[in-house]
Every structure is written in structure tokens, then in C-alpha cells.
Amino acid sequence: AQSVTQLGSHVSVSEGALVLLRCNYSSSVPPYLFWYVQYPNQGLQLLLKYTTGATLVKGINGFEAEFKKSETSFHLTKPSAHMSDAAEYFCAVSEWGAQKLVFGQGTRLTINP
Amino acid sequence: GAGVSQSPSNKVTEKGKDVELRCDPISGHTALYWYRQSLGQGLEFLIYFQGNSAPDKSGLPSDRFSAERTGGSVSTLTIQRTQQEDSAVYLCASSYRGNTEAFFGQGTRLTVV
Numbered sequence: 722a723q724s725v726t727q728l729g730s731h732v733s734v735s736e737g738a739l740v741l742l743r744c745n746y747s748s749s750v751p752p753y754l755f756w757y758v759q760y761p762n763q764g765l766q767l768l769l770k771y772t773t774g775a776t777l778v779k780g781i782n783g784f785e786a787e788f789k790k791s792e793t794s795f796h797l798t799k800p801s802a803h804m805s806d807a808a809e810y811f812c813a814v815s816e817w818g819a820q821k822l823v824f825g826q827g828t829r830l831t832i833n834p
Numbered sequence: 835g836a837g838v839s840q841s842p843s844n845k846v847t848e849k850g851k852d853v854e855l856r857c858d859p860i861s862g863h864t865a866l867y868w869y870r871q872s873l874g875q876g877l878e879f880l881i882y883f884q885g886n887s888a889p890d891k892s893g894l895p896s897d898r899f900s901a902e903r904t905g906g907s908v909s910t911l912t913i914q915r916t917q918q919e920d921s922a923v924y925l926c927a928s929s930y931r932g933n934t935e936a937f938f939g940q941g942t943r944l945t946v947v
Contacts, residue, residue: 764940765938767936811877820865820882820889821867821890824877827877
């Protein structure tokens, strides 16, 4: 069965600092991988996704993630945090042919001024 | 419509009552998903529709939960004889095809008192 582990339920960084949110997955077949962001009282918005091809994926708002098959990881990074990045971030996986997303527990990102 | 629309946005109900939650997907999206987001369980898959059929309903937690989709569009999630543990945010998402970007609605916050 698929599973997703996000290391750190809460991450706090200073404005302008590097953001690194960790995601590891387990899957018996090559997966599709996603990062979603959720702002308070809102639904989920897709930041970026990996399906096939280039393993470094660029998304919206300056975020990017790298698929590392050998490490079964898909960590999310942003070089310089902005106050507006404060939100909850979810990593998710789906297998080709399986329609549902399996989510990690989420990481709440706080930005300190 | 422009996005996935869910109604109501908030619902408070008494234990034992039935509730219906509605989802209007993005026009033309053939796939529709229901997820539940709760503090203890994170984001859980409930059911997936392709057109009007539900090939994967493996996430429905009990027979009190049911869902239907008509005309390949609107979907209704029904919870019978609600219990306090049903309190959660119910999120609907749609996509043009599975394994591509799923667009989420803002959710229905259900509180069972």
C-alpha cells in the first residue's frame, strides 16, 4: 500500500530564509507525486507535480521539488521565504491507474518576520 | 463554473440526523473525488467517480456514508444517522482525467453536536 511521510508537523523559518519541507513515500510502482498548499479555511491548491520526465519540478510561487527515486523522496524547497508562504503543505502520491491521492499528515509552515 | 463549488460551506447538525453535502465540479471534468479532513486522521480518500459510476469507494468509513453522481456532474455525499466522529471538513475535487491535476473546492465543515 502507498504511504506518505512528512517529517515535521511544524516548520518555522525566518523571512528570506530557505524553506525545506520533507516528504518520503512508499510505493510499489513509480508514483505520481504532488505538493498541495492549504491556506486557512480554504481548499487545497496544487503547487507542483511530478509525473514523468525531469526530476526537478518547478511550481508556483517560487517553489520546486526534486524526485529522488533512490531515496523515495520528494522534498519541497523555496530559496527565500515570504510571509505569504505561511500555510499548511501536503505531499501526496498516486499510482498510475489508481485515481485516488494518498496524503501525508501535512506540515504547517510559519514564517517569522 | 470557474471552480469546484461545495455547499453548504458550514453545516451544524444534531447527532442522529442525516446530512447531504453537495459538490459541483468544474464543467467537463469527468473525475470527481470526495476526501475528508479531520484533526486526528488528516486527509482521507472517501470515494472516486468516473462519470456517474464509482469504481473506487474503498474509503467510505461505514454504510452510513453513501454518494451519488448524476448527469456526470453534481455529486451528493450523504451521511445517515450522523455521529460526533463524523465532524470534519469534507472536500470535493475534480479532474479532467485521473492522475492529472485535481482541483479542490473549499470544503464543507460539518459539525455534529
